[in-house]
Amino acid sequence: xxxxxxxxxxxxxxxxxxxxxxxxxxxxxxxxxxxxxxxxxxxxxxxxxxxxxxxxxxxxxxxxxxxxx
Amino acid sequence: xxxxxxxxxxxxxxxxxxxxxxxxxxxxxxxxxxxxxxxxxxxxxxxxxxxxxxxxxxxxxxxxxxxxxxxxxxxxxxxxxxxxxxxxxxxxxxxxxxxxxxxxxxxxxxxxxxxxxxxxxxxxxxxxxxxxxxxxxxxxxxxxxxxxxxxxxxxxxxxxxxxxxxxxxxxxxxxxx
Numbered sequence: 210x211x212x213x214x215x216x217x218x219x220x221x222x223x224x225x226x227x228x229x230x231x232x233x234x235x236x237x238x239x240x241x242x243x244x245x246x247x248x249x250x251x252x253x254x255x256x257x258x259x260x261x262x263x264x265x266x267x268x269x270x271x272x273x274x275x276x277x278x
Numbered sequence: 279x280x281x282x283x284x285x286x287x288x289x290x291x292x293x294x295x296x297x298x299x300x301x302x303x304x305x306x307x308x309x310x311x312x313x314x315x316x317x318x319x320x321x322x323x324x325x326x327x328x329x330x331x332x333x334x335x336x337x338x339x340x341x342x343x344x345x346x347x348x349x350x351x352x353x354x355x356x357x358x359x360x361x362x363x364x365x366x367x368x369x370x371x372x373x374x375x376x377x378x379x380x381x382x383x384x385x386x387x388x389x390x391x392x393x394x395x396x397x398x399x400x401x402x403x404x405x406x407x408x409x410x411x412x413x414x415x416x417x418x419x420x421x422x423x424x425x426x427x428x429x430x431x432x433x434x435x436x437x438x439x440x441x442x443x444x445x446x447x448x449x450x451x452x453x454x455x
Binding site: 221224225227228229231232234235237239242243245246250251254255257258261262264265268269271272 | 450451
């Protein structure tokens with residue numbers, strides 16, 4: 210498999226639709242869910258996701274580098 | 279084959295018509311045994327009926343998500359010198375995957391805190407990438423000098439990519455990012 214981190218194997222749109230349909234199926238409305246989180250939690254989650262994203266990107270880059278060697 | 283087709287149309291009859299489904303699955307699973315077993319009810323007492331092979335077709339509500347991963351690495355170095363083995367990538371990948379799974383469940387747990395839905399949602403999300411992966415690498419180095427070995431796990435990086443996409447989609451949907 211030759212996909213890089215820039216070119217995900219599954220389109221973001223597909224994943225988005227999937228998550229949305231699962232929410233719908235379970236009767237979860239994103240608007241309501243938003244109110245469950247405090248500002249602080251929101252901030253923490255945001256940091257967590259950005260951090261993980263950076264880690265994954267680093268990992269994929271490293272992998273591509275070692276493949277190119 | 280025609281028997282199989284006609285029966286599978288009613289896949290959601292799995293529970294009230296369990297035996298019927300067994301008949302339906304059998305021709306494909308082990309075609310040569312079909313005639314012998316078709317009218318022998320005792321055969322179905324065996325819990326490992328051929329039905330299990332068709333799990334993806336007859337999935338119902340009480341189906342559970344199952345994600346299994348196993349990574350095993352064996353590296354033998356024998357009668358050699360100056361061998362450089364590098365398997366950190368694989369290990370980082372495994373822990374990154376665990377971290378992403380944890381993050382997804384944290385987001386779900388925090389945001390959908392008020393109902394029993396959270397488990398169902400989490401299961402369904404994980405199920406889409408559910409994979410049973412077994413990676414076994416064996417590397418045998420014998421009578422060698424000055425070699426560098428780097429191990430990587432392609433499957434795990436695909437999984438990681440997908441998990442990250444799901445996490446981001448989730449977070450965007452609840453307006454965090």
